[in-house]
Amino acid sequence: MTDASCVGEVRRFCTRTASDWGWGEVDIGRVALVVTELGTNLVRHAHQGELWVAAQPDAQEVEILSLDNGPGIVDVQRAFQDGVSTGTGSPGTGLGAIRRLASDFHIHSSPRGTLCLARVRAAGGPSVSERRWGAVSIAAPGETVCGDGWAVAIDGARLSAVVADGLGHGPQAALASAAALDVFAAEPFAPVTALVQQSHAGLQGTRGAALFALQADAGTQLQYAGAGNVMGRIISGVFDRSMLTQHGTVGVQVRKPEVVVQDWPDHALAVVHSDGIGSRWKADEVVPLLQRDPVLIAASLLWQQRRGRDDATVLVVKQGGPHD
Incomplete structure (x- = not known):
């Protein structure tokens, strides 16, 4: 501005x-x-x-x-x-x-x-409860479409989410990530390993994508699977654990995916981001915002840590229950 x-x-x-x-x-x-x-x-x-x-x-x-x-x-x-x-x-x-x-x-x-x-x-529109998740995604400099994609599905206490990073950037990368989101939309609560396998089939003919699929309920654990350089972390005031997936490119070449079960302590955030964000950000950048709106948290991290040469996406998920 x-x-x-x-x-x-x-x-x-x-x-x-x-x-x-x-x-x-x-x-x-x-x-x-x-x-x-x-x-x-x-x-x-x-x-x-x-x-x-x-x-x-x-x-x-x-x-x-x-x-x-x-x-x-x-x-x-x-x-x-x-x-x-x-x-x-x-x-x-x-x-x-x-x-x-x-x-x-x-x-x-x-x-x-x-x-x-x-x-x-608009006045008189539906009320919105406290947000459990939020995401921010921006295109690479000079591009009019973003090669990253993300989606979230809620069913009571259950949450399922996916972040896809199409290889490279621009329209062809966006086609790859859109194909992954189409697979997710068809059956968002399929097991995370199935989401990866189905995405691998659905992205055939595209340039492929890195993919991170995550699911959680009201408990103290979550599970995830994926391939490529979309990364995740669990952050709280006293807890910091990385979530890493196997090497590979969905739609091109991946091994059989494995589900990982991760502890999710009370009041901790799950943060998933594409490689348009620097991977070595400090938890101290997020901890002061733990109680804030998830979109504000995602925007803060993207604003401070974007590399500036690729598409960039940050998804933030809070623990929640049936009221969401």
Whole structure:
């Protein structure tokens, strides 16, 4: 976000999307104001700020992430008060207005930078419970499609998820990852080894993909299987365990997959990411956010650790139960 024209471009995209969904003028105005305030804050006050937007037609929801590299907000709660500004030349109503207008709003700030997550849904739409999972995925620089793909299925306390990283990047990589998601969608709660085997068959004729399939319930363990360089970790304040899969490329060459059962302590997160994220990130980057929205956690890790030359995806899963 380098100037006001960038803010206008994102605003037009969001309002056009909401209009296509049939939202009324008031709700279209809400999403326009939220995007404008977030973008204007980046242009005026932040270093190297970006806005990431996800339009989710099934949920009738526009999700906006604002990310920057500092200088951070010293007192976040005070910044919500109208009339308090972090810079000059603004009335200081931005953060307070965003929180009032958004359906959900989350923020985390430190000297390293500020992350804001705002979701806007039409008034009167379905309520949303606390989120158990969240994911962020962005394309490689210069690409218009992302070669990574991810999907999550929920059935009561059961959760099944997959992250696929098509070989390379661009349209052909996206075709490979989309084929893996088609296999998952057909039978998301098949055993994780079966998901890998079925994906291997389904990706024949594509360039292939790295794949990580994960399943969990309300218990203290999860299981996973996969092949290639999509990696996982279980993180809590006192626990840090990597989840690694066999070498190979699904759709090209893999050994018979094996299921791995992993302890999942109370309050720990499962993090799965493609190799667009550096593999040696420190747990300390996630621990301060353990209780936050999973999308905010995923965005924080991607923002700080993306390599910048490939597609990048981070999926975060929290423990949950039948209420999800």
